[in-house]
Amino acid sequence: MSGFFSPFITKPVSVSQIMLHVLFALIPGIALYVWFYGPAILVSITLASITALGIEALMLKIQHKPVAPYLKDNSALLTAWLLALSIPTLAPWWLVVVGTAFAISISKHLYGGLGNNPFNPAMVGYAVLIISFPAYMTHWLAPQGVGGVSMSFSDQLGYMFQGLLPDGLTLDAVTMATPLDTLKTQLHQHSQIEHILNMPIYGHLAGKGGEWVAGGFLLGGFYLFAKRLISWHLPVAFLGSLFLIAGIFHLFDPAHYAAPLLHLFSGAAMLGAFFILTDPVTSPTTPRGKLIFAAGAALLTYLIRVFGGFPDGIAFATLLMNITVPLLDAWTQPKVFGKKEKRS
Amino acid sequence: MKTLYQFHGGIHPPTNKTQSTQTPIRLAQLPVKLVIPLHQHVGNCAKPVVEAGDYVLKGQLIGRPDGHLSSAIHASTSGTIAAIDMQPVAHASGMADLCVTLIPDGLDKWIELAPCDDWQSLPHTELRHILRNAGVVGLGGAVFPSDMKLYAHKHKIKTLVLNGAECEPFITCDDLLMRERAGEILLGIEMMRTLLYAEEVLIGIEDNKPEAIAAMQAAVTAGGYARMEVIAVPTIYPGGGAKQLIRVLTGIEVAAGVRSTNLGVQCFNVGTAYSVWRAIRYGEPLISRVVTVTGNVAHPQNFDALIGTPMDELVAQADQLPGTTGYIMGGPMMGVLMPSMQVGMIKATNCIIASSDQLFPAAKPAVSCIRCTRCADVCPAELQPQELYWFAKAKNLDKAEDYHLFDCIECGACSYVCPSNIPLVQYYRFAKSEIWAQEAGKKAADAARERHEYRESRIEREKREKAEKLAAKEKAAQDARAQRAALAAVPETGTMPVAAENPVQQKIQAAIEHAKLQAAAAKPKNTEQLTPHQLAEIADIEARRARVRELAKDNTEE
Numbered sequence: 001m002s003g004f005f006s007p008f009i010t011k012p013v014s015v016s017q018i019m020l021h022v023l024f025a026l027i028p029g030i031a032l033y034v035w036f037y038g039p040a041i042l043v044s045i046t047l048a049s050i051t052a053l054g055i056e057a058l059m060l061k062i063q064h065k066p067v068a069p070y071l072k073d074n075s076a077l078l079t080a081w082l083l084a085l086s087i088p089t090l091a092p093w094w095l096v097v098v099g100t101a102f103a104i105s106i107s108k109h110l111y112g113g114l115g116n117n118p119f120n121p122a123m124v125g126y127a128v129l130i131i132s133f134p135a136y137m138t139h140w141l142a143p144q145g146v147g148g149v150s151m152s153f154s155d156q157l158g159y160m161f162q163g164l165l166p167d168g169l170t171l172d173a174v175t176m177a178t179p180l181d182t183l184k185t186q187l188h189q190h191s192q193i194e195h196i197l198n199m200p201i202y203g204h205l206a207g208k209g210g211e212w213v214a215g216g217f218l219l220g221g222f223y224l225f226a227k228r229l230i231s232w233h234l235p236v237a238f239l240g241s242l243f244l245i246a247g248i249f250h251l252f253d254p255a256h257y258a259a260p261l262l263h264l265f266s267g268a269a270m271l272g273a274f275f276i277l278t279d280p281v282t283s284p285t286t287p288r289g290k291l292i293f294a295a296g297a298a299l300l301t302y303l304i305r306v307f308g309g310f311p312d313g314i315a316f317a318t319l320l321m322n323i324t325v326p327l328l329d330a331w332t333q334p335k336v337f338g339k340k341e342k343r344s
Numbered sequence: 345m346k347t348l349y350q351f352h353g354g355i356h357p358p359t360n361k362t363q364s365t366q367t368p369i370r371l372a373q374l375p376v377k378l379v380i381p382l383h384q385h386v387g388n389c390a391k392p393v394v395e396a397g398d399y400v401l402k403g404q405l406i407g408r409p410d411g412h413l414s415s416a417i418h419a420s421t422s423g424t425i426a427a428i429d430m431q432p433v434a435h436a437s438g439m440a441d442l443c444v445t446l447i448p449d450g451l452d453k454w455i456e457l458a459p460c461d462d463w464q465s466l467p468h469t470e471l472r473h474i475l476r477n478a479g480v481v482g483l484g485g486a487v488f489p490s491d492m493k494l495y496a497h498k499h500k501i502k503t504l505v506l507n508g509a510e511c512e513p514f515i516t517c518d519d520l521l522m523r524e525r526a527g528e529i530l531l532g533i534e535m536m537r538t539l540l541y542a543e544e545v546l547i548g549i550e551d552n553k554p555e556a557i558a559a560m561q562a563a564v565t566a567g568g569y570a571r572m573e574v575i576a577v578p579t580i581y582p583g584g585g586a587k588q589l590i591r592v593l594t595g596i597e598v599a600a601g602v603r604s605t606n607l608g609v610q611c612f613n614v615g616t617a618y619s620v621w622r623a624i625r626y627g628e629p630l631i632s633r634v635v636t637v638t639g640n641v642a643h644p645q646n647f648d649a650l651i652g653t654p655m656d657e658l659v660a661q662a663d664q665l666p667g668t669t670g671y672i673m674g675g676p677m678m679g680v681l682m683p684s685m686q687v688g689m690i691k692a693t694n695c696i697i698a699s700s701d702q703l704f705p706a707a708k709p710a711v712s713c714i715r716c717t718r719c720a721d722v723c724p725a726e727l728q729p730q731e732l733y734w735f736a737k738a739k740n741l742d743k744a745e746d747y748h749l750f751d752c753i754e755c756g757a758c759s760y761v762c763p764s765n766i767p768l769v770q771y772y773r774f775a776k777s778e779i780w781a782q783e784a785g786k787k788a789a790d791a792a793r794e795r796h797e798y799r800e801s802r803i804e805r806e807k808r809e810k811a812e813k814l815a816a817k818e819k820a821a822q823d824a825r826a827q828r829a830a831l832a833a834v835p836e837t838g839t840m841p842v843a844a845e846n847p848v849q850q851k852i853q854a855a856i857e858h859a860k861l862q863a864a865a866a867k868p869k870n871t872e873q874l875t876p877h878q879l880a881e882i883a884d885i886e887a888r889r890a891r892v893r894e895l896a897k898d899n900t901e902e
Binding site: 281 | 355717
């Protein structure tokens with residue numbers, strides 16, 4: 001017997017399955033990541049996953065919560081993957097560990113664990129790292145075929161775990177500023193957009209390689225949507241708003257403001273739209289709340305990217321909008337059945 | 345083709361209906377005993393009119409309606425009343441209620457009935473009276489006395505909605521009833537339409553019952569009914585909820601706390617229409633109904649069973665399988681687990697599911713809510729169940745009410761879809777009952793306060809009256825003394841009467857003094873009954889104050 005009270009039947013769906021689907025949806029993006037940047041990201045993801053599960057188990061244990069059911073919900077894994085995907089490929093191992101440990105312990109469990117954290121744990125982890133270790137957070141690998149020098153997998157492992165580079169290689173030779181960063185720096189040096197975009201790191205829409213990875217996340221997003229794991233509100237409102245804001249600036253001054261599609265396919269925009277903003281725990285629950293939340297995140301992302309000091313704005317935009325969630329939820333309560341309009 | 349409307353949300357649980365629709369409705373065997381609760385309807389419990397040991401005929405009144413909102417209860421067969429006592433009943437509370445235990449004599453002998461060939465000639469009040477005395481109540485689950493719902497002013501009700509949707513999984517009693525007895529259902533519907541002066545009749549049946557739809561449509565055509573339409577509605581749970589069906593068929597949303605009749609709609613279950621017809625045309629009281637017996641049984645099917653039939657006897661006729669752990673009355677979404685397998689079936693029993701661990705596996709342990717809003721997506725009342733859960737869990741009942749807790753129809757769709765396995769609807773039932781308890785408590789406290797205040801004022805008044813009486817007496821005595829003194833002043837000294845009067849006088853004086861003391865003592869309430877230590881402290885404080893006052897005086901003078 002399922003219990004003493006109805007309903008006696010439930011839909012066979014669990015948090016664990018939902019999270020598994022989301023992890024699955026990340027795979028196209030990760031595959032393309034490996035294709036363009038080599039398998040180092042898989043090492044980061046594995047390292048983050050192990051750390052996340054370990055810290056999760058530890059935190060559950062010291063809080064006397066049931067370890068097994070919560071460990072199996074896959075939510076810690078998702079946080080780990082998202083964080084690993086957000087930080088540079090050539091990150092030293094301890095950077096991954098510190099970021100993940102902070103995300104799981106402080107920003108998730110100290111706020112009450114699954115379902116109770118007001119801020120997106122992966123983004124808190126990212127924010128802590130970029131503020132504490134800004135130098136390490138710029139070590140983005142150049143995609144294959146850009147920069148001339150490439151690192152073998154063993155070279156990458158050597159750097160990640162021992163901080164050693166092969167003889168004759170410098171960090172500057174194998175890493176590069178991200179396309180968004182380059183754009184900002186070049187614009188500061190009074191270059192024109194069209195000249196900047198002719199640089200070898202740019203591809204069809206945005207950064208070479210990066211644009212494809214973004215496309216992979218977009219594909220994963222479609223999967224989530226098809227599986228009804230996310231509603232359209234957040235991704236559509238986020239990408240739409242970002243497109244609109246970037247489009248207005250671009251129309252106004254195309255020489256100094258990049259085309260909207262560059263913004264959509266750069267940095268963590270796609271990852272954010274489908275996998276980060278859509279974290280149900282830290283986003284609004286009402287349809288209107290979701291639209292406002294996503295539009296606000298898009299505006300903040302654009303402002304940070306174009307006028308701010310950080311290379312990308314998704315993390316801080318997400319965290320800032322996370323603050324507004326309880327208010328948005330309270331303000332945007334939908335009307336209930338039969339009470340939508342006054343009837344006489 | 346009629347335009348249909350949609351309601352928000354809804355779910356598609358496995359219907360599990362075909363198991364019990366393979367064979368026609370079967371007349372259930374006469375049970376060994378019948379346990380007939382006297383409270384099977386909304387309103388007051390019926391008053392028993394028989395005693396243990398009485399012989400009753402089938403259809404004989406055994407409980408008369410008590411008050412305006414109540415209904416009659418009848419003997420389901422002929423036999424002897426064995427007992428009238430408290431027994432476990434088929435109710436969510438699991439509490440015992442007053443039941444009549446009837447031992448059938450096997451003759452199944454009817455009482456003399458009063459059939460009516462020409463019901464149109466009867467005044468409406470008479471028809472309602474017949475229904476009330478026949479114990480006809482809503483058979484869709486609400487068991488509201490039907491006569492109360494069949495009253496309307498002319499032109500008030502536009503649409504009469506007949507509910508044949510039967511959206512809950514497993515239940516097929518209305519389906520079979522419509523397949524087999526469509527003609528009589530329609531006759532009952534026509535009667536209802538007349539009583540309500542309703543213009544049109546819409547019969548909503550979910551599209552997973554094509555046979556029932558065809559049978560009803562054929563009967564409408566055969567009967568030549570005007571402005572009566574059989575409409576296939578989409579199969580979605582809880583599409584058979586009255587509010588949801590009214591929405592789908594008419595587009596009207598009946599908000600919580602609003603009567604559908606105020607919006608021009610009345611809604612009845614098709615089974616009720618059938619019972620209305622039987623009650624008026626043949627004078628048969630409601631002593632049996634169609635009930636689906638399904639679940640962990642070898643031959644799931646529908647029975648026409650007598651009210652009061654012990655559930656285990658009925659389920660045995662469908663060949664109960666081993667591993668049965670209990671009976672659920674109703675469907676798996678909103679049904680109620682029976683307190684015992686022997687409880688008698690009641691007018692509200694549309695389905696009995698023999699449950700087993702295979703059929704309804706144990707629920708997985710609940711984990712934290714991740715605010716995924718699947719519950720909000722399926723809520724037909726368009727609530728935010730995740731918020732309500734939060735408030736109910738925190739016992740933040742005011743907030744729960746602000747978020748429309750009482751608009752929840754407890755359909756259980758939220759619990760069904762919750763990936764965290766949270767029994768959401770349980771939280772809402774809990775919060776509702778907490779609020780009801782609080783309100784009852786508040787009412788009781790208000791009543792107690794009023795009683796107390798009244799008592800205080802009475803005591804005060806009595807005291808005053810006593811004092812006035814005493815004063816009057818004293819005045820009279822003084823007058824008398826003065827008179828006597830005047831008289832005595834003439835011939836002799838009247839020491840004797842004065843002396844005789846003195847003790848009384850003293851007593852009165854003492855009483856007055858005592859009352860005064862009491863009044864004085866009553867004034868500074870917070871200084872009553874102080875310990876010597878406290879008194880000392882107060883004296884101390886007073887002394888300090890005096891000193892400060894002195895000092896202040898000194899300062900100002902300087």
